[in-house]
Amino acid sequence: MATASKTTSASSKSSSRTRSTAKKAKPAIAEFDKDQELHAYREMLLIRRFEEKAGQLYGMGLIGGFCHLYIGQEAVVVGMQMAKKDGDQMITGYRDHGHMLAMDLDPKGVMAELTGRRGGLSKGKGGSMHMFSKEKHFYGGHGIVGAQVSLGTGLGFANKYRENGNVAMAFFGDGASNQGQVYESFNMAELWKLPVVYVVENNKYGMGTSVARASATTDLSQRGASFNIPGKQVDGMDVRAVMAASAEALQWCRDGKGPYILEMSTYRYRGHSMSDPAKYRSKDEVQKMRTEHDPIEQVRVRLLEKNWATEDDLKAIDKDVRARVAEAAEFAQTDPEPDASELYTDILL
Amino acid sequence: MPIDILMPALSPTMEEGKLAKWLKAEGDAVTAGDVIAEIETDKATMEVEAVDEGTLGKILVAEGTDNVKVNEKIAILLADGEDASALDAAASAPAAAAAPAAAEAPSAPAAPVASAPTPQAPAIDTPEDPEVPEGTAMKSSTVREALRDAMAEEMRRDPDVFIMGEEVAEYQGAYKITQGLLDEFSAKRVIDTPITEHGFAGMGVGAAMAGLKPIVEFMTFNFAMQAIDQIINSAAKTLYMSGGQMGAPIVFRGPNGAAARVGAQHSQDYASWYAHVPGLKVVQPYSAADAKGLLKAAIRDPNPVIFLENEILYGHSFDIPDMDDFVLPIGKAKIERGGTDVTLVSWGIGMTYTLKAAEELAGMGISAEVINLRTIRPLDIDTVLASVRKTGRIVTIEEAFPMCSVSSEIAYQVQEKAFDYLDAPILRVTGKDVPMPYAANLEKLALPNVGEVIDAVKAVTYTA
Numbered sequence: 001m002a003t004a005s006k007t008t009s010a011s012s013k014s015s016s017r018t019r020s021t022a023k024k025a026k027p028a029i030a031e032f033d034k035d036q037e038l039h040a041y042r043e044m045l046l047i048r049r050f051e052e053k054a055g056q057l058y059g060m061g062l063i064g065g066f067c068h069l070y071i072g073q074e075a076v077v078v079g080m081q082m083a084k085k086d087g088d089q090m091i092t093g094y095r096d097h098g099h100m101l102a103m104d105l106d107p108k109g110v111m112a113e114l115t116g117r118r119g120g121l122s123k124g125k126g127g128s129m130h131m132f133s134k135e136k137h138f139y140g141g142h143g144i145v146g147a148q149v150s151l152g153t154g155l156g157f158a159n160k161y162r163e164n165g166n167v168a169m170a171f172f173g174d175g176a177s178n179q180g181q182v183y184e185s186f187n188m189a190e191l192w193k194l195p196v197v198y199v200v201e202n203n204k205y206g207m208g209t210s211v212a213r214a215s216a217t218t219d220l221s222q223r224g225a226s227f228n229i230p231g232k233q234v235d236g237m238d239v240r241a242v243m244a245a246s247a248e249a250l251q252w253c254r255d256g257k258g259p260y261i262l263e264m265s266t267y268r269y270r271g272h273s274m275s276d277p278a279k280y281r282s283k284d285e286v287q288k289m290r291t292e293h294d295p296i297e298q299v300r301v302r303l304l305e306k307n308w309a310t311e312d313d314l315k316a317i318d319k320d321v322r323a324r325v326a327e328a329a330e331f332a333q334t335d336p337e338p339d340a341s342e343l344y345t346d347i348l349l
Numbered sequence: 350m351p352i353d354i355l356m357p358a359l360s361p362t363m364e365e366g367k368l369a370k371w372l373k374a375e376g377d378a379v380t381a382g383d384v385i386a387e388i389e390t391d392k393a394t395m396e397v398e399a400v401d402e403g404t405l406g407k408i409l410v411a412e413g414t415d416n417v418k419v420n421e422k423i424a425i426l427l428a429d430g431e432d433a434s435a436l437d438a439a440a441s442a443p444a445a446a447a448a449p450a451a452a453e454a455p456s457a458p459a460a461p462v463a464s465a466p467t468p469q470a471p472a473i474d475t476p477e478d479p480e481v482p483e484g485t486a487m488k489s490s491t492v493r494e495a496l497r498d499a500m501a502e503e504m505r506r507d508p509d510v511f512i513m514g515e516e517v518a519e520y521q522g523a524y525k526i527t528q529g530l531l532d533e534f535s536a537k538r539v540i541d542t543p544i545t546e547h548g549f550a551g552m553g554v555g556a557a558m559a560g561l562k563p564i565v566e567f568m569t570f571n572f573a574m575q576a577i578d579q580i581i582n583s584a585a586k587t588l589y590m591s592g593g594q595m596g597a598p599i600v601f602r603g604p605n606g607a608a609a610r611v612g613a614q615h616s617q618d619y620a621s622w623y624a625h626v627p628g629l630k631v632v633q634p635y636s637a638a639d640a641k642g643l644l645k646a647a648i649r650d651p652n653p654v655i656f657l658e659n660e661i662l663y664g665h666s667f668d669i670p671d672m673d674d675f676v677l678p679i680g681k682a683k684i685e686r687g688g689t690d691v692t693l694v695s696w697g698i699g700m701t702y703t704l705k706a707a708e709e710l711a712g713m714g715i716s717a718e719v720i721n722l723r724t725i726r727p728l729d730i731d732t733v734l735a736s737v738r739k740t741g742r743i744v745t746i747e748e749a750f751p752m753c754s755v756s757s758e759i760a761y762q763v764q765e766k767a768f769d770y771l772d773a774p775i776l777r778v779t780g781k782d783v784p785m786p787y788a789a790n791l792e793k794l795a796l797p798n799v800g801e802v803i804d805a806v807k808a809v810t811y812t813a
Binding site: 120126131134141152181183185191 | 511537542543545547548549550551552553554555556557558559560561578579582583587588589590591592593594595596627628630651652
């Protein structure tokens with residue numbers, strides 16, 4: 001199917017533009033089995049509860065600076081995580097807490113970084129937007145909009161150089177999709193057939209500006225068309241759709257066919273950051289997404305309908321997740337701040 | 350009148366070249382546009398086309414001749430109806446002036462007038478480079494060759510090292526620094542990029558975060574302005590922001606500063622910009638030995654290193670230690686010339702003015718100690734301070750703009766740490782505080798010169 005999306009060189013003078021067609025194919029909904037549904041439920045719930053707690057700690061003044069919550073977008077990173085192989089890398093922008101949890105990083109380390117404590121993933125020196133784990137193949141956490149796209153392309157380059165069969169997943173938002181270096185990276189990635197999946201998390205707003213007000217073309221899956229990069233729009237609120245599309249894109253890259261673009265149609269429930277009152281959209285719009293498209297609720301309903309879990313089972317999961325988050329929050333408040341001597345460490349090796 | 354064919358200048362910095370081959374013989378008819386000869390510059394072999402019509406009357410420079418100066422007469426073209434008798438007159442006439450006489454720079458000092466015998470400054474032994482083992486044989490190398498050899502040696506040593514940039518592979522380098530590397534290391538490790546500085550700089554940093562050791566060549570550092578976000582925000586800061594987990598072992602290199610007559614957008618020296626940023630190392634070599642030893646060190650360094658070369662220096666030849674593995678330490682200055690009366694601190698191409706000035710000053714009885722910084726960050730201030738404590742006076746010399754320059758920082762640190770040793774204010778000789786002009790005379794005025802260095806030394810030594 002993916003091959004259908006490759007444009008062919010126009011041999012006639014036809015003015016109609018050759019467009020990728022992959023997105024027009026019927027959305028592939030791979031039904032999950034019980035274990036997959038339960039896994040997705042637990043993982044997404046952990047991100048949701050973690051972010052709610054982070055929002056609470058921010059309100060208490062325990063988290064400083066900027067804090068961008070991932071609530072509403074959980075299915076994107078969890079679906080990708082379910083499709084990836086060990087060794088595949090992730091890199092993203094500043095809305096990064098969910099990615100770290102999905103990459104199996106300890107919630108304690110993430111939360112303690114948010115509060116700027118020594119047990120934080122970056123020893124308290126990175127903060128919400130800048131966390132990394134080489135061990136878990138998570139390459140940040142980057143604060144400059146779009147920078148991670150070039151960096152992620154470099155991760156793909158390294159994979160190809162080493163012939164290790166791994167694929168880099170570079171996440172960015174609809175806002176970043178208008179940055180120049182994104183297209184510089186697309187060009188090189190296709191030119192050199194680098195194994196990179198570009199994941200556009202289209203949550204409809206770059207800070208306060210809607211996609212339509214910022215983008216001349218709003219089908220972001222087609223932003224690679226002029227480089228011949230196949231692209232697909234995916235329901236980013238449905239973890240099954242995300243996983244199916246991700247699996248296909250990852251395989252495309254692993255087969256040496258070059259990069260792939262996935263536009264995940266998603267939505268953030270909270271403001272751009274904690275300090276954003278989100279007056280650029282209506283409460284009804286948010287409420288509609290929450291009630292009709294919530295990624296976690298969708299899984300929850302399926303689990304109950306298929307009798308794969310009872311209300312009590314799900315409550316038990318919820319309780320367990322809340323306990324992990326509470327433990328992380330407790331650690332993040334009691335762990336000491338970094339020693340003053342850390343000011344001058346980690347500048348050079 | 351017969352027409353003189355002159356040795357053409359084929360690049361902004363070309364001063365001479367080799368007349369590789371004549372494609373026309375004496376007596377051949379030539380029409381405008383005919384290729385008449387091939388000339389090798391230090392960068393490339395270029396074809397020379399005839400501008401006028403006629404018959405090639407006489408070849409004045411035989412093929413195979415090296416070091417033919419730009420504007421030297423290389424042949425004489427006879428116009429229709431002229432015969433060989435016209436040649437004698439033509440051959441003896443001086444070549445026409447190629448350019449209007451440059452307006453005399455007002456700040457250029459008069460040559461020292463030997464009205465009274467000036468005492469020669471006592472000869473001070475220049476210390477040997479402590480980084481070169483005693484008895485090491487030396488060989489001549491251009492800076493260009495030294496850089497190429499440094500990369501080739503490191504690429505042989507470590508398969509994770511690769512180079513990418515514009516025209517580095519098939520074109521063999523815009524300035525021929527990567528000549529031959531593609532043949533030896535293949536397209537996997539010598540990679541031509543699109544004209545995409547921001548993108549490929551970021552890609553390089555990403556590859557470095559994943560553990561590879563990229564050398565990213567910028568055709569000039571002026572173009573790295575497109576990429577400076579990735580250099581500063583991604584390469585320099587990630588190690589700190591990750592609590593030490595993830596650094597970027599990467600070298601950004603290429604020519605920096607003014608070449609010749611390329612105007613404001615191609616002539617800036619960025620040393621102080623990068624030196625401002627914690628998390629970077631900044632190296633600015635002067636000689637071929639600096640270039641080789643420091644580039645090898647930069648490639649091995651686990652940190653991001655900004656390696657600032659200079660186009661004019663590429664063709665300069667120096668003695669270089671003939672060693673299998675010559676590596677210089679980053680962060681260590683070199684005393685290029687010992688002296689007692691004043692400390693001159695420079696780096697990169699500033700060293701050319703500085704060493705010439707020191708030589709002239711010796712003739713005036715002033716003994717200057719010349720320090721070649723080699724590295725801008727980390728700054729080897731200890732070597733500077735030791736010298737200042739001895740001489741009591743210091744002048745810094747660089748081509749960059751004065752405001753917030755490397756000189757400013759040296760002056761600050763010297764007054765802080767050696768205030769009581771100073772016998773005069775600290776002076777700096779820098780590029781002028783103007784965008785680089787194009788006109789030859791103005792460009793000359795915008796750059797430092799030997800006379801300005803001598804004037805500054807006279808001022809700090811209170812010499813008339």
